Amino acid sequence: MTAARQRVIAALTVDFGLDATGKRIRPPRARYSCVLCQQLEGPVYGAELVAEFVAFIRTEHPAKCTARSSA
Secondary structure, three states, X not given: OOOOOOOXXXXXXXXXXXXXXXXXXXXXXXXXXXXXXXXXEEEEEOHHHHHHHHHHHHHHHHHXXXXXXXX
16 A cells, blocks of 8 residues: 655644753744745744644635645
């Protein structure tokens, strides 16, 4: 059985700021990069802002991406 081919069209990167033991060593941060339209968003810092950013970018960027309709 062969897996279907897939393309990466965006990267949502979230760093929770934890070390290998789970201890927080820095504030969480997140950024987003769209491969299709080359738009970069973020970074944002702090747990609350990261949570809001992730929710926002997952719904809003696909709706406004200038290249997504032709992908």
